[in-house]
Amino acid sequence: MAEEKKKGWFQRLTEGLSRTSQTLTEQVTQVFTQKEGLDAAALEELEDLLIESDLGPAISATIAQKMADARFSSASDPNAVRTVLADALADELVGHEGTFDPLSGPRPYIVLFVGVNGSGKTTTLGKIAASLTAKGAKVLVVAGDTFRAAAVEQLKIWAQRANADFMGRKTGADAAGLAFDSVTKAKEEGYDVVLIDTAGRLQNKQQLMDELLKIVRVIKRIDPEAPHETLLVLDATVGRNALSQEQIFGRQAFVSGLVMTKLDGTARGGILIPIAKASDAPIKLIGVGEDIEDLHAFKARDFARSMVGLEPEA
Ligand SMILES: Nc1nc2c(ncn2[C@@H]2O[C@H](COP(=O)(O)OP(=O)(O)OP(=O)(O)O)[C@@H](O)[C@H]2O)c(=O)[nH]1
Ligand SMILES: [Mg+2]
Numbered sequence: 001m002a003e004e005k006k007k008g009w010f011q012r013l014t015e016g017l018s019r020t021s022q023t024l025t026e027q028v029t030q031v032f033t034q035k036e037g038l039d040a041a042a043l044e045e046l047e048d049l050l051i052e053s054d055l056g057p058a059i060s061a062t063i064a065q066k067m068a069d070a071r072f073s074s075a076s077d078p079n080a081v082r083t084v085l086a087d088a089l090a091d092e093l094v095g096h097e098g099t100f101d102p103l104s105g106p107r108p109y110i111v112l113f114v115g116v117n118g119s120g121k122t123t124t125l126g127k128i129a130a131s132l133t134a135k136g137a138k139v140l141v142v143a144g145d146t147f148r149a150a151a152v153e154q155l156k157i158w159a160q161r162a163n164a165d166f167m168g169r170k171t172g173a174d175a176a177g178l179a180f181d182s183v184t185k186a187k188e189e190g191y192d193v194v195l196i197d198t199a200g201r202l203q204n205k206q207q208l209m210d211e212l213l214k215i216v217r218v219i220k221r222i223d224p225e226a227p228h229e230t231l232l233v234l235d236a237t238v239g240r241n242a243l244s245q246e247q248i249f250g251r252q253a254f255v256s257g258l259v260m261t262k263l264d265g266t267a268r269g270g271i272l273i274p275i276a277k278a279s280d281a282p283i284k285l286i287g288v289g290e291d292i293e294d295l296h297a298f299k300a301r302d303f304a305r306s307m308v309g310l311e312p313e314a
Contacts, residue, residue, distance in 0.1 A: 013296065014306045016264030016288030021309035023267045024053050028085060028308075029078040032067075043068055053270030054239050059277070063088045082308040089307055092273050093300035098257050098282025100229065100297065102193045103137055108186035109193045110219060110226040112144075114212055115233035116245055117200030120261030120287055122151065124233050125195050126158025127287070127295040133163045137192040142182040143168035144175045144215060145199040155197050161292075164195075175199065176214040183222045196227070209252055216254055231284065233259045234275065237266045246279050255279075261287035264294070269307060 014021070027049050031042055043064055050060035066088040072081055102109040111128075113121040125141065132139050141159040143166070145151040152168045159166035167182050179196055186194045198215065202208045219226045232255040234242040242260075249255055258281055263269050276283050283298040302312050 012294060013263075013286075013288055013302070014309065016294075017269050017306050018309070019265060019267040020053060020263075020269030021307055024049065024270070025078075025082055025085070025308045028067075029081045032072045032081050050270070052267075054268040054274070055270040056240075056274040059092055059273055062092070066091075079310070082310050086301075086305045086308045086310055089273065090301045090304035093276055093283075093304065096276035096279075096282050097298055097300045098284045100231070100257060100284040102132065102229065103135065105228050106225065108140075108183070108191045109228050110183060110186075110196070110223070111193065112196045112198065112212075112215065112219075112227040112230045113233060114198050114230060114249060114255070115200060115235075119200060119233045119235040119245075120259070121200060121233045122155050122158065122197055123290060124231070124259050124261060124285070124287060124295060125155070125197050126162060127292050128285075129159060129162035129164040129195055130292045131295070132193055138190065139164035140182060140186050140191045140194045141166050142178060142194060142196040144179055144196045146171060146173045146175045146178065147199040147202060151197070151199070165191075175211055176218045179215045180218040180222065183219055183226065187222065205248070209248075213252065213254075227254075228256075230254050230256050231259050232257070232281065233261060235262050236260050236269055236271055237262045239268050239271055240274075242271055243275055243278060246275050250279055250281065255281045257281050257284035259283075259285040259287065259295075260298075264288040272303070 031046050046067060047060045047064040050063055051057060067084060070084045102111060113125050115121050129139050129141050141155060141164045143152045143155045146169055149171045156166050169178050182194055198212060202211060232249045234245055258279055260272050260283060263286055285295055286298050288294050305312060
């Protein structure tokens with residue numbers, strides 16, 4: 001049953017990443033199986049292919065060298081080439097995998113979702129709410145994006161779908177005040193988890209950061225250990241822009257985990273690797289679609305294998 005479940009999930013991951021794995025594996029295996037060994041030109045071609053998947057020059061060079069060292073011949077089985085490539089990709093992710101498990105932490109467990117507009121904060125929050133209520137948890141969903149009326153409505157729909165309680169205010173209300181009240185309510189009413197959405201865009205970046213820091217400050221007045229988790233949500237389809245977003249939010253030093261969304265439908269899923277390496281916070285979750293079941297714990301080896309179109313290890 002667990003095996004079935006893993007397979008179902010993995011299939012979605014592999015399908016989601018199919019554009020990445022197509023670019024990566026079909027072309028990479030071609031480089032190996034058309035040429036005997038790897039000459040300098042082939043090595044360069046290989047590096048370019050890796051860079052095209054948004055792995056960045058340094059990681060691409062390391063991986064290309066590992067592939068060169070493996071000394072494939074033109075008779076090599078494409079699966080053998082893929083396995084070495086998957087191992088090389090997984091090596092880069094060692095130590096950058098984190099777990100998100102709000103139900104094993106203190107109660108109420110406070111989670112803040114941050115990131116630029118459109119990165120997938122609200123959707124990710126909704127998926128998490130649904131998975132927690134399915135486990136019987138008492139969940140409070142908080143519309144900390146008080147900037148847009150549509151944002152409040154969107155989150156309310158997710159909360160209803162998830163069977164979670166919802167808390168929001170009218171447009172323009174103080175988000176920090178709402179966050180404070182939600183944590184107070186959660187403590188008084190015995191909630192297990194509080195999921196706080198935030199705005200992705202205010203008038204400017206500094207205003208956005210100031211608002212996030214204010215939310216964190218007021219939450220800490222109630223519980224100095226909270227927020228227990230601040231998830232930075234990044235959209236994989238924006239490629240290297242996601243890397244600079246990580247730097248902007250990461251510099252503010254309150255991010256505890258990364259969520260990479262929209263890994264489906266992008267040929268540039270490789271961007272996850274330089275981001276993982278650049279960030280002090282580990283990757284915790286990945287999104288491969290818009291539905292509830294399209295969010296999953298990040299497992300470096302599974303991810304690396306699916307990036308090259310291989311099945312998970314048993
Ligand atoms: N294909 C795909 N779409 C996703 C994924 N995650 C989110 N989306 C879509 O991306 C769009 C933006 O997602 P939101 O959750 O509204 O993003 P947000 O960060 O809350 O945006 P703001 O509220 O504007 O800051 C929506 O259409 C989502 O359905 C994913 O993993 N895959
Ligand atoms: Mg939103």
